[in-house]
Amino acid sequence: MSIKQYESYKVNELGHLTIGGIDTVDLAKHYDTPLYVYDVTRIRQNARIFKDALKTLGVRGQIAYASKAFSTIAMLQIIKQEGLSLDVVSTGELYTAIRAGFPKEKIHLHGNNKTREEFSMAVEEDIGCVVLDNFHDITLLENELGDTQHMDVLMRVTPGVASHTHQYIMTGHEDSKFGFDLFNGQADEAFTRLVSHSNIHLKGLHCHLGSQLTDSSSYTQASARLFKKIRQWHEETGYEPKVMNFGGGFGIQYTDQDPLVRYEEMIASLINDVRGRVKALDIPFPEIWLEPGRAIVGNAGLTLYSVGAIKHLPNIRTYVSVDGGMTDNIRPALYNADYHGVVANKAAKKTSSTVSIAGKCCESGDMLIDELTVPETEPGDILAVYSTGAYGFSMANNYNRFPKPAVVFVEEGRDQLVVRRESLDDIIKNDLSYE
Ligand SMILES: Cc1ncc(COP(=O)(O)O)c(C=O)c1O
Structure with a gap:
């Protein structure tokens, strides 16, 4: 099952946009704006698509939610209820999980430059797995493990697959800061160091190819390269991986221009590829682990803003400014990410003009949507920007000392605050006077 992008957004009898059955205009009034709103039903549906895909294919494995996409206590409680695993990359994400x-x-702990503190917390908390990224990681983990302690690890490799996505979210190509290079000797050296280690148990390989991938080609190319290396190691040492982790990267529809991504088909095609390679090697079928982040939360969230200043530049454009911007959603400024939205209190009205949605930060690049067709719009209108559930809240910042917005979950006609809005006192809470 694939869920169409805007399926959970409806328009009620007042002509207002609803999410999860709740009027977004009421939410904006009650909780103020900017406001992140998540449809929990949608998060659960997304999680189940991935879990069910493995189940239907009869494959053992884990779906680990990449918590960098959106990590709060309430969110991780839902991921726990849905029976997924979890990928964390810092003590902050690990602490939230605990x-x-x-x-x-x-x-599972990730990171291209893990610190001693991160290893120490991972070992102390006895987490399930560490994904080793480089030789420094191996040394730090060796130092952290006492004589009697053990840790399951995967080795992250860079398979040299250039996925068709933005440069900043591409990670599987050779020139990458992540992972051991698969074919220049690094992966071999790491493998030799790990394969018969007394405390570190090498369960298998990991790769992550980039984000916003919309078909299976990068995954199957990566599978070919990983299994080429596995074949070599199998012939040399008899090694059989217990786990193959192909990372996250499953894309979503941000706008109508993006294709509808069928995760179950992408996964089936990857598994099919792996089946052939495992058969050719005559080794047991490994567990398949995947790490979707964006695909679990991206289209479950939207952001509500209040419209403020409107500037008409005849024959150029109209700027409609809202009360948030690159502080709550940096993706358009960071990598030209496209979004779609609607004037939530006029969702049933005919659109009449095309405007640009501007943020309120002191940066010309703080634009949220380049072109959006809207009805007659005025200050006080509520703008909903769709599909902001991934990497919005988690990349939010306090530029211009704007407090971070609140987060509200809606499910089955109920809404609940799950992250409080930052106050002005929160903004200065770590500042100290200079005596
Ligand atoms: C190692 C790893 N796994 C999973 C993800 C999640 O990616 P996505 O949100 O595109 O699924 C990332 C994203 O950066 C990552 O680095």
Whole structure:
């Protein structure tokens, strides 16, 4: 099952946009703007698409939600309820998981420059797996493990696959800061160091190819390269991977221009490829692990803003400014990400003009949507920007000392605040006077 982008957004009898059955204009009035709103039903549906895909294919494995996409205690409680595993990349993400009561054995630690503190916390909390990225990682983990302690690890490799996505979200190509290079000797050296280690148990390989991928070609190319290396190691040492982790990267529809991504088909095509390679090698079928982030939360969230200043530049453009911007959604400024939206209190009205949605930060690049067709719009209108659920809140910042917005979850006609709006006192809470 694939869920169409705007399926959970409806228009009620007042002509207002609703999400998860709740009037977004009421939400904006009650919780103020800017406001992140998540449809929990949608998060659960997305999680189930991935879990069911493995189940339907009869494959053992783990779907680990990449919590960098959106990590809060309430969110991780839902991921726990849905039975997914979790990928964390910092003590902050790990701490959030622990405070959310997430099963530690289902937590995987990532990162291209893990610190001693991160390893120390991972070992102390006895998490399920560490994904080793480089030789420094191996040394730090060796130092951290006492004589009697063990850690399951995957080795992250860069398979040299250039996926068709923005340069900043491309990670599987050779010139990348992530992982051991697969074919220049690095991966071989790491493998030799790890394969018969007394405390570190090498369960398999990991790769992550980039984000916003919309078909399976990058995954199957990566599979070919990873198994080429596995064949070599199998012939040399008899090694059989227990786990093959192909990372995240499953794209979503941000706008009508983006294709509808069928995750179950992408996964089936990858598994099919792996089946052939495993058969050719005559080794047991490994567990398949995947790490979707964006695909779990991206289209489950929207952001509500209040419209303020409107500037008409005849024959150039009309700027409609809202009360947020690159502080709550940096993706358009960072990598030209496209978004779509609607004037939530006029969702049933005919659109009459094309405008540009501007943020309120002191940067010309703080634009949220380049071209959006809207009805007659005025200050006080509520603008909903769709599909902001991934990498919006998690990349939010306090530029211009704007407090970070609140987060509200809606499910089955109920809304609940799950992250409080930052106050002005929060903004200065770590500032100290200079005596
Ligand atoms: C190692 C790893 N896994 C998973 C993800 C999640 O990617 P996405 O949100 O595109 O699924 C990322 C994103 O940066 C990542 O670096």
